[in-house]
Amino acid sequence: MTKRYWLMKSEPSAYSIDDLKRDKSTLWEGVRNYQARNFMMKEMKVGDQALFYHSNADPPAAVGVAEVSGLAEPDPTQFDASDCHYDPKVAPSNPTWYCVRVKFKEKFAREVPLPEMRAREDLQSMVLLQKGSRLSIQPVTGKEFKIICDLGSRAAAIGRPKSR
DNA sequence: GCCAACGTTGGC
DNA sequence: GCCAACGTTGGC
Numbered sequence: 001m002t003k004r005y006w007l008m009k010s011e012p013s014a015y016s017i018d019d020l021k022r023d024k025s026t027l028w029e030g031v032r033n034y035q036a037r038n039f040m041m042k043e044m045k046v047g048d049q050a051l052f053y054h055s056n057a058d059p060p061a062a063v064g065v066a067e068v069s070g071l072a073e074p075d076p077t078q079f080d081a082s083d084c085h086y087d088p089k090v091a092p093s094n095p096t097w098y099c100v101r102v103k104f105k106e107k108f109a110r111e112v113p114l115p116e117m118r119a120r121e122d123l124q125s126m127v128l129l130q131k132g133s134r135l136s137i138q139p140v141t142g143k144e145f146k147i148i149c150d151l152g153s154r155a156a157a158i159g160r161p162k163s164r
Numbered sequence: 165g166c167c168a169a170c171g172t173t174g175g176c
Numbered sequence: 177g178c179c180a181a182c183g184t185t186g187g188c
Binding site: 009011032033055056059060114134136 | 186
């Protein structure tokens with residue numbers, strides 16, 4: 001099966017790329033949107049690559065790469081009354097919410113801020129940039145993934161022109 | 165803090 | 177099944 005590419009949002013105040021770096025891997029808990037859940041449940045495979053995106057940050061930015069390291073399993077927080085993602089409607093015998101495990105791959109040498117992505121002609125079709133889009137887990141193409149990784153590497157910093 | 169856009173809930 | 181009201185997301 002071909003490797004696929006994703007973008008996963010997290011508010012850095014809740015869980016940042018540095019948290020993932022520290023933890024090495026984590027369950028992507030707390031997703032409470034069916035479309036995002038379905039990507040995790042039905043489409044994400046071990047080895048898939050994901051851009052780690054900081055939402056509600058200043059500026060919002062792609063900050064690194066994670067890799068799917070475990071197929072979807074029931075999200076434990078849906079059963080935990082002390083957790084802010086607790087879902088009292090869910091019976092333990094029949095989980096509603098699932099999450100994959102992801103592991104840390106890299107933190108970009110520099111963040112790739114949202115306005116920079118917006119400004120690029122070759123990223124216009126990204127789900128992230130569509131008006132009103134707020135999916136917290138979304139597919140990206142291999143091409144988009146590579147462009148953003150390149151922008152995040154130091155060599156590509158500030159989009160210096162090739163010729164002068 | 166504001167607010168546009170989206171998703172969910174619940175009355176009918 | 178419609179749709180108004182409400183809650184949430186997330187950029188600005």
